[in-house]
Amino acid sequence: MTQPQEVIKYCPKCGSGDFIYDGSKSFKCQTCQFHFFINSACAVAALIVNDNGELLLTRRACEPNIGMLDLPGGFVDPMERAEQSTIREIKEELNLEITEMQFIASYPNEYVFSGYTVFTIDLAFLCKVKNFDNMHAQDDISGFEFIKPDDIDFNDVSSSSIKNIINAYKKLI
Template sequence: MARPEKILKYCPSCGSGLFKPDSPKSFHCSSCGFKFFINSAAAVAAVIENDAGEILLTVRGVEPAIGALDLPGGFVDPMESGEEALKREVKEELNLDVSEMQYLISYPNEYIYNGYSVFTTDYGYACKVKNFDNIKVADDIADFQFFNPKEIDFNKISSNSIKKILKFYLSEKK
């Protein structure tokens, strides 16, 4: 039920019910001619290690995948760069200040929110933070924990894109 063609029934321009999919990624309104595209939203994820080489994972406090392990991060706001979004999200979620970041890789994802598929491109970054002195959970996370990379249970990770970002990061470290 989450796919756009199952949810979007009326033209956002004129309100007509003559708003139909005309490809797997677009809709067309026969009444006013409005064309609507389903595009990927940008999201960011931070891989952060402590001095012991453990990876910081958060526990999702909201759906989708409430209770699952995740990387700190979130959606890129309109007119915000990925790097700005990463710094903002890490600050909002954990009260940490990113001091360095390096782009890793991106993967597609389907984020189902309130019964609607939001297609994302999740950009992974390896990050360093100034320190962990004032770390605290906030925003949409319930908890955090540092994991030895060999002890991460990938079955408990929130999404395939986050699993892939983590696995890529760990493979690059070898």
């Protein structure tokens, strides 16, 4: 019971309980006529490869999917460009400085947080970094590891979108 129609019961504008789900992607308040759409939130993921051709993967430090493998990245802040968000997130999580980036692919995902499904569109960027000298886990990751793309255990990867992004990268190389 994490889908928006199962969680949202009252109009966020007037508080009325007469907030009707249309069955696809929006709610409409029968009292104040407020129309609320369920849209995808934007998130970014960085594909960073070392000189040995190994992909940098992180371990999630918090729910959802605590302890599982993930790509470094996170949510795009309001009014922030996806590229700027990628630079910010990689600095926050790993203390790395991105020097180049190239868009690779995007995939939809369902991110369940606090008992609520947030639909996301995850944008993947292939990134080069200045160096790995001062890299350390911080923010919402507990650790990191470099793994050859063909050796990644997809049962240990946190979400379908990250699996899809890694597979898209594997087709490129």
